[in-house]
Amino acid sequence: MSAPATSIKGRAFGDRVLLALVILLSIVMIAPVLWVIGLSLKENAELMADPNSVFHAPYTLKNYLNTIGTSSVFLWVGNSIIVSGGLTIGTLVLSSLAGYGFARLNFPGRNVLFVIVLFGLAVPEQAVLVARHQIFSILKFHNTYHGLILPGLSASFGVFLMTQYFKAIPKELDEAAMLDNASRFRIFWKVLLPLTVPAQATLGIFTFLGAWNDYLWPLISATKKDMYTLTVGMASTQTNFAQSEGIGFLMAQAVFAGAPILIVYLFFQKYIVTAVSGAAVR
């Protein structure tokens, strides 16, 4: 009798340790966010005089009002939404079509083509950066939205993910739909595509977050301030904050910049957890 009791006690102790660890990690992660929000609510002069003033009143919304009034952060957020959204939609459309093709259609060279697509996973972006820059210069794609979106559409991971997902859907569904007199496109659109929503959500979230956080290509392609994405814009502000707006203003911009991504998380929380846990299981 004592062995199970010890085991339960041991498990309870283990659970408590785990809980303490989770709380500690949460504090480590939340602290910088709270720090940013705290700084954004303080006057710059006050922060300069005493960095610890963030822990006590007075607090002010002046930095937020200045951000709304004078900063380009909304323009950059808009650019990021267009680029990330466009890239996400484009990736979902192309990856779904390609995934369906690789999973369901028999055509000559299919396997070779699939391997070539997979090789794309092994090529780092930096390796093709110079060539891409040259090509985009010739095509006059720099400082345009499509110049920022197009490179991301060659999504090897997306094609791979959707191919595997389509393969996992039983072929009997296609066959039942064929017997139901459905055309190939109708089978894709009405029967198979709706079943890939979990994979689409996973791919969409990862693509959107990746595009939102991307810095290198927008830094190269978007040289005009009004075409900056948020990451590039924020970085450009950061280099001269000490001389001009100040740290409180910078943090208020950061809060604005983080808001869209927070909204994405809130709306797609379920899918994000599934996506991340699914990736872990695989």
Added chain:
Amino acid sequence: MTAEIEIRNVSKHFGAMAVLEDLSLSIKAREFIVFLGPSGCGKSTLLRMIAGLETVDSGEIAINNERIDHLPPGKRGIAMVFQSYALYPHMSVRDNMAFGLENIGMSREVIDARINEAARILEMAHLLERKPGQLSGGQRQRVAIGRAIVKEPKAFLFDEPLSNLDAALRTRTRIELAQLHQRLQSTMIFVTHDQVEAMTLADRIVVMNNRRIEQIGSPMEIYERPATKFVAGFVGAPAMNFVEATVDRSAGNATVRFADGMSVRTEIASSQLTGGKHSFGIRSEDVRIVPVGQGNTDGVVDVLERLGERTLIYARLGDGQQIVGSDVGNSRVAVGHKVGLAFDGQKSHLFNETGRAWHAREA
């Protein structure tokens, strides 16, 4: 609407492997026909070729004298119920049933009327707004049948539709399918490897083995007059007993002599038999358990299977061969007992080395 289906000299290969070879078959209108055979015999492939889900390498398939083997599946006027049911998981039951009708541009009123009628026949009106994931296995089975019924097809194809159900539900659904056939009077083709399903459902059974048809006949023809040793062994539970024995053809009727010197006189004319070795075949219900020395041979009981209304006795003969006999439900025989085995000569069968059969009794 119903269909006569004609399959002429059909062959099918997957790469170098032949799956069906030069197979011909006529299915009558309103007939319930069952393709029966072991896994890999080609029965499902034949069904899928009729459905249009597999191409025909050579030969022809016609429905009501109209060749259909070049038509896409949706244009053949047939409906199929899959082993896995293949319901569209994201659609409600109603949408599952409506999908095929929407694809041919049928009006909403007609679609609704057909769905409601099918739901009434299958007693599943309360399930129409549910998704397949919210249904039990039996209910999914009904929906799959309903999806076929609403199309009012010329023929129904069933690809092992009962194999995912538990034993009780399988029996109930089997009866319902038989009733459905009587009600709809449609041509139905049913694929199974379960000989009980075949025997209980079929007007005619097509027994298939090794890429070809072994025998076509009514269930009792197949059971009582199997054309080959394979059919005799495959149909019936327990399987027919086969005993290697010497056949004495000196008299008018063949006499089978066992290793212990005892014998049974069959009702098979010696003149019909070809030369070479023969196996003696007899079903367990035609082997009675009698006192030692009073039967055609003796054996020692290895195993007893009490089925309630009768007891199956597995007895080992002197030469090591095993025979299954049948005794009353409360049989007093025990494992290790020596018993006599009396064979009904009028119900005996002989098989030559190629598997060809001779029977004692007219069907």
